[in-house]
Structure formats: C-alpha cells, structure tokens
Amino acid sequence: MQHNAVAAGARSWPRVEKVVPDTRTYPRGVAYVDGAFTTISEAKISVLDWGFLHSDATYDTAHVWNGRFFRLDLHLDRFFGGLEKLRMSIPYSREQVAEIMHTCVGLSGLRAAYVEVICTRGSSPTFSRDPRQSVNRFMAFAVPFGSVANQEQLRRGLHVAVSDIVRIPPKSVDPSIKNYHWLDLVRGLYDAYEQGAETALIRDTDGNIAEGPGFNVFVVKGGRLTTPAFGVLPGITRQSVFEICGLLGYEYAAEPVPLDNLLGADEVFITSTAGGVMPVTIVNGQPVGNGNVGVVTQEIMKVYWERHEHPDWSVAVAYPEA
Amino acid sequence: MQHNAVAAGARSWPRVEKVVPDTRTYPRGVAYVDGAFTTISEAKISVLDWGFLHSDATYDTAHVWNGRFFRLDLHLDRFFGGLEKLRMSIPYSREQVAEIMHTCVGLSGLRAAYVEVICTRGSSPTFSRDPRQSVNRFMAFAVPFGSVANQEQLRRGLHVAVSDIVRIPPKSVDPSIKNYHWLDLVRGLYDAYEQGAETALIRDTDGNIAEGPGFNVFVVKGGRLTTPAFGVLPGITRQSVFEICGLLGYEYAAEPVPLDNLLGADEVFITSTAGGVMPVTIVNGQPVGNGNVGVVTQEIMKVYWERHEHPDWSVAVAYPEA
Numbered sequence: 301m302q303h304n305a306v307a308a309g310a311r312s313w314p315r316v317e318k319v320v321p322d323t324r325t326y327p328r329g330v331a332y333v334d335g336a337f338t339t340i341s342e343a344k345i346s347v348l349d350w351g352f353l354h355s356d357a358t359y360d361t362a363h364v365w366n367g368r369f370f371r372l373d374l375h376l377d378r379f380f381g382g383l384e385k386l387r388m389s390i391p392y393s394r395e396q397v398a399e400i401m402h403t404c405v406g407l408s409g410l411r412a413a414y415v416e417v418i419c420t421r422g423s424s425p426t427f428s429r430d431p432r433q434s435v436n437r438f439m440a441f442a443v444p445f446g447s448v449a450n451q452e453q454l455r456r457g458l459h460v461a462v463s464d465i466v467r468i469p470p471k472s473v474d475p476s477i478k479n480y481h482w483l484d485l486v487r488g489l490y491d492a493y494e495q496g497a498e499t500a501l502i503r504d505t506d507g508n509i510a511e512g513p514g515f516n517v518f519v520v521k522g523g524r525l526t527t528p529a530f531g532v533l534p535g536i537t538r539q540s541v542f543e544i545c546g547l548l549g550y551e552y553a554a555e556p557v558p559l560d561n562l563l564g565a566d567e568v569f570i571t572s573t574a575g576g577v578m579p580v581t582i583v584n585g586q587p588v589g590n591g592n593v594g595v596v597t598q599e600i601m602k603v604y605w606e607r608h609e610h611p612d613w614s615v616a617v618a619y620p621e622a
Numbered sequence: 623m624q625h626n627a628v629a630a631g632a633r634s635w636p637r638v639e640k641v642v643p644d645t646r647t648y649p650r651g652v653a654y655v656d657g658a659f660t661t662i663s664e665a666k667i668s669v670l671d672w673g674f675l676h677s678d679a680t681y682d683t684a685h686v687w688n689g690r691f692f693r694l695d696l697h698l699d700r701f702f703g704g705l706e707k708l709r710m711s712i713p714y715s716r717e718q719v720a721e722i723m724h725t726c727v728g729l730s731g732l733r734a735a736y737v738e739v740i741c742t743r744g745s746s747p748t749f750s751r752d753p754r755q756s757v758n759r760f761m762a763f764a765v766p767f768g769s770v771a772n773q774e775q776l777r778r779g780l781h782v783a784v785s786d787i788v789r790i791p792p793k794s795v796d797p798s799i800k801n802y803h804w805l806d807l808v809r810g811l812y813d814a815y816e817q818g819a820e821t822a823l824i825r826d827t828d829g830n831i832a833e834g835p836g837f838n839v840f841v842v843k844g845g846r847l848t849t850p851a852f853g854v855l856p857g858i859t860r861q862s863v864f865e866i867c868g869l870l871g872y873e874y875a876a877e878p879v880p881l882d883n884l885l886g887a888d889e890v891f892i893t894s895t896a897g898g899v900m901p902v903t904i905v906n907g908q909p910v911g912n913g914n915v916g917v918v919t920q921e922i923m924k925v926y927w928e929r930h931e932h933p934d935w936s937v938a939v940a941y942p943e944a
Contacts, residue, residue: 314659316659316729317660317664318661319660324757326745330638336639337638338639338640342639343670348649386805403635407636418669427648429768430811431811446749471786472787472794473806480676486743514751
C-alpha cells in the first residue's frame with residue numbers, strides 16, 4: 301500500500317503564487333541574463349533549463365584585479381571552444397561577450413572581481429528530451445574576487461588531503477570543456493575535511509594525482525616543476541605558470557604525478573583563477589619539504605601578480621564615473 | 623595585447639534592471655520553490671546556487687498516470703538516500719515531501735504527470751567555496767508526462783546506436799545517487815543522431831553496455847532477461863521489471879551485458895519513469911531478432927501498465943474540485 305499523505309477530503313489547497321520571493325542573501329555583483337543587466341540576487345535560471353537538470357552547460361571564469369582583466373583572451377578561447385564541442389551557439393560574437401563581461405564589472409564597480417560566462421543547453425517549449433530542440437541560453441555575472449586560499453592560508457600554505465575518488469575521466473567527459481560536473485570533487489572535499497585538511501586532491505584513472513576542486517596542482521623537486529597532464533582542466537593559471545617558468549628559466553613538464561612525487565616534493569602549490577598561485581605546505585598530515593612556503597613558489601607567485609599590470613596579459617576595465 | 627571591447631570614453635552604460643522578464647515558453651505545470659507554490663514558468667533558481675554551478679544536487683522523478691502516483695515510496699527512498707550520501711538536509715519529512723508532490727500535481731490538474739523533487743547544495747551569503755557553509759535548497763515540480771519514446775516509436779520500437787562514450791564511473795560518482803551529470807549521455811545522444819538513430823546507449827569502463835540518457839536497458843535471449851549490473855542507476859522501472867519477471871515466471875539477472883549480447887538478442891527494451899517499458903527494434907542499424915516488437919517485451923509492457931491501478935504499487939492523487 302502506497303503512502304497517501306492527506307485524505308482528499310481533508311485537503312485545503314494553497315495558492316499558486318505569481319511571484320515567489322527569494323529571501324536568501326547573495327554577494328554584491330551584476331549579472332547579464334535573458335538579454336539584460338540585473339543585480340546578482342535577481343539573476344535566475346528556469347528550473348527546466350537543461351543546464352540545471354542535466355548540467356548540460358559550459359562556462360569560463362576570468363578575473364579582474366586592480367581594475368584590469370587578466371588574460372581575458374585565453375578565457376574567451378576556451379569558452380568558445382567549449383561551445384563548439386558541445387554544439388551550442390549564442391547570438392553574441394567574441395567581442396560582444398567581452399563587452400558584456402566588461403559591462404558587468406563596470407556596473408558592479410568591483411575593482412577585484414570573479415567574472416563568469418555560461419552557456420546552457422537551454423530549454424524548449426515542449427520540454428523535449430532532444431537537445432537539438434533546445435534554444436541555448438547565455439548568461440554572465442561579476443561578483444567579488446574569491447580565492448581557494450584565504451589570507452592566512454596564502455601566508456602559511458594550505459593543508460591538503462588526497463582522496464581516492466577518481467576525477468571523471470576524459471572517456472566520459474572531455475576535460476577541455478570547462479564543465480560543472482563536480483560531484484567527484486565535492487566528495488573529495490568532504491573526504492579531506494574528515495582528515496582535518498582544508499581542501500582536496502583527487503586521482504586520475506591510473507591512481508596518479510589529477511586535480512582539486514577548481515584548481516590544478518604543481519610539484520617542485522630539485523628546481524623542476526611538474527603538473528598532471530591527463531584528465532585535468534587545462535587551466536589558464538596553469539598555462540600562466542608554464543610561461544612564468546619560461547621567463548624565470550625553470551624546467552617544467554606536464555606528466556603523470558604519482559602520490560609519492562607529491563609526498564616527496566620540495567614544494568607544492570595549486571593554481572586557479574580563484575586565487576592564482578597558492579602554496580601547499582601539508583599533504584595528508586605531513587609537511588611538504590621543510591614545511592614552509594618554498595622559494596620557487598614565492599618567486600612564481602610574485603611574478604604572477606606582477607604580470608597583472610602587464611599590457612600583454614591584462615587590460616583595463618572601464619568604470620562609470622562616480 | 624588584450625582585447626579592449628570599447629574605449630572607456632565612448633561607453634554608454636545600460637541600466638541595472640530590477641526584474642528581467644524571461645520571455646521563453648514553458649510547459650504547463652506547478653512548482654514548489656523557496657517555500658511556495660507557483661507556475662512552472664516562474665520556477666527559478668539563483669545562478670549562484672551550487673546545484674547549478676557545480677551540479678551539486680540530487681533529485682528523483684516519479685510519475686502520475688490516470689491520476690495515480692506510481693511507486694512513490696520507492697522514489698522517496700532513493701531521494702532520501704541520495705540526500706544522506708551527499709550530506710544534505712531539507713526541512714521536510716518524507717511525509718511532507720510526498721504531500722508537496724501530491725499538491726504540485728493536484729494544483730496542476732495533470733492526470734498524467736512527471737513529478738520531480740530536487741535538493742541542491744544551495745548557497746551561502748558569502749559565495750563560500752566550502753559546501754558545509756551552504757544552506758541546501760529543496761524544490762519540486764509537476765509537468766505533463768513525457769516519454770523517451772513517442773507513440774510511433776512505442777508501436778514500432780526505438781532505433782538505438784551504441785556510442786563508445788563511457789558512463790561516468792562509480793569511482794567518480796556513486797550512480798545510486800540520482801544526479802544531473804549528463805554530459806557523457808548528451809555526447810552519446812549526438813553520436814547516435816549522427817548514425818541516424820533516435821537515442822543512445824553508452825558503455826561501462828569495461829566496454830560493456832551501461833545505460834542511455836535517462837533509461838536502463840534489458841536484453842531478452844531464450845526467454846531469459848539480463849540488464850547491466852555495474853555503473854548504472856538502479857532504476858525503479860528496472861526494479862519493477864524484475865518484480866514483473868517474478869510474477870510472470872521469467873528468469874532475470876543483473877550482470878555484464880557485452881555489445882554482442884545486445885546485437886544477438888531476441889528482444890531489447892529500455893526502461894524509464896519517462897515512458898515505462900519501451901521496445902527497441904534496431905541497434906546500430908541492424909534489426910533486433912526479427913525486427914518486430916517481441917512477445918516478452920509486449921507482455922511486460924502490458925503488466926507494467928496494469929500495475930498502475932494496483933494499490934500495492936500506486937496511490938490516488940487528490941485534485942481540487944472543478
């Protein structure tokens with residue numbers, strides 16, 4: 301016998317409201333949705349959008365620091381690459397998407413911002429299960445700059461634990477399409493919290509280190525830098541570290557990183573648009589090297605932030621006059 | 623040099639709108655969001671909800687047929703199981719969730735409905751990256767009943783193609799947590815469309831058949847039924863077919879299903895809440911068996927729909943008086 305919540309006769313029927321207020325608090329920020337700019341707290345997506353119901357979406361996040369976008373062109377390259385691979389299209393050119401991102405930041409007034417562009421599969425009037433019948437949906441938003449590591453963690457290094465969870469493999473989802481499939485990473489995070497760590501690294505299908513929730517990882521050993529090659533997002537901060545290694549004369553490679561290499565490293569750091577280059581000083585409860593933030597890490601962090609003023613890597617945001 | 627969309631001086635600033643109208647058309651239906659009932663076209667989720675930005679969510683979908691919920695208890699079991707595994711909580715008991723689902727259907731007036739309940743990780747006021755700081759968000763909606771197979775396909779059988787895409791493995795995401803990680807299935811669908819098929823099956827990590835977009839698959843050979851055991855959603859329609867096999871005296875097993883077993887089958891069918899038991903008559907361009915909908919499939923379809931009136935498997939929805 302199935303559960304019948306309330307006898308039919310006893311039921312009193314609630315109203316179908318025209319508008320349901322969302323009483324939650326959201327950060328500052330400005331979004332672009334359905335063709336107009338609005339505050340971030342008003343930026344909503346239909347619950348029937350396949351971007352929500354099937355995570356059928358791609359996105360990218362750039363950042364603004366001291367009123368300048370950092371490497372926006374690389375983020376646009378990756379975003380438009382993801383659109384093509386997912387067979388999505390948007391009614392905006394690359395220049396128009398850049399313009400929308402600039403406008404979100406300008407309207408928000410944020411001098412340090414995290415700026416996301418998103419395209420979802422969208423929806424069709426019939427709720428068709430055929431993705432070809434959906435009209436894709438584009439949106440963007442700027443919120444205050446956030447970091448994987450807080451100020452204290454940046455100073456003394458993050459505490460990381462390695463989970464046995466395997467990052468969703470490339471045979472399932474192409475990792476060069478930046479995507480929202482994060483349940484593996486979220487599970488890794490909870491595993492890390494249980495071990496007293498602050499964030500997580502998860503594995504690739506061979507058991508080597510892959511990446512963490514929103515970041516790539518680098519290992520420094522004898523002055524040489526390595527980072528996982530397989531099954532990871534080709535991060536733009538990761539790419540920037542490659543180029544900074546070139547500037548500084550460090551040898552670097554993308555290659556398999558076994559757990560032992562991580563545990564036996566001189567230095568470890570992670571990279572993300574959300575925070576840049578961030579030191580790791582404890583892995584699985586054990587100190588990395590001498591337990592202090594390493595000199596190579598510090599040097600790369602310094603150049604990474606200096607490059608935010610360089611016209612090859614950054615461009616000024618226009619803000620409305622006060 | 624980075625792209626600078628418009629010179630600062632030339633820019634004219636758009637308004638930040640208080641409300642942005644969504645002009646898309648959605649199906650009929652009633653939703654429950656943020657504590658109130660509303661029409662489906664007004665049912666929205668914040669773009670900052672981690673259920674969207676990280677697909678950090680679980681859900682379930684039950685259906686109503688001829689004004690009766692089908693096996694609602696099993697759907698509630700799976701939904702509450704997923705909540706626990708994802709360490710989410712909602713401020714509603716099992717009875718209250720059932721009541722909300724009944725009310726969505728009653729208010730919608732739909733006699734045949736697809737009824738979804740969702741819990742997302744939610745959001746925090748600071749946009750924190752720590753999932754423990756998010757307040758989880760519950761929602762539900764009822765829309766008209768939909769089916770993987772349309773009337774013609776139900777009569778003559780679906781045309782399916784097998785893609786080489788691998789279903790996200792259990793080492794990455796526990797498939798018993800019903801989740802929205804579908805980019806593998808969507809890619810499989812596009813592969814199938816390119817081969818002229820109507821829907822797709824994708825593989826498990828061993829290369830055997832796993833499942834399709836929103837459905838399990840059964841193979842009938844010599845009167846015995848098999849369905850993949852590993853790395854697939856434990857579907858409730860799949861479970862119902864097991865029980866119907868018991869009623870009808872058919873032998874069945876969940877075990878590895880190699881591609882050859884599919885190609886050499888007497889009959890093939892798929893199972894989903896969205897459509898029930900649906901015949902497949904062409905796989906990879908070749909007819910299954912004699913190319914007609916098989917007798918075992920027809921018998922199971924018949925009992926499956928008959929059971930929708932049985933009080934052990936269904937319960938009446940209350941509707942407001944007209």
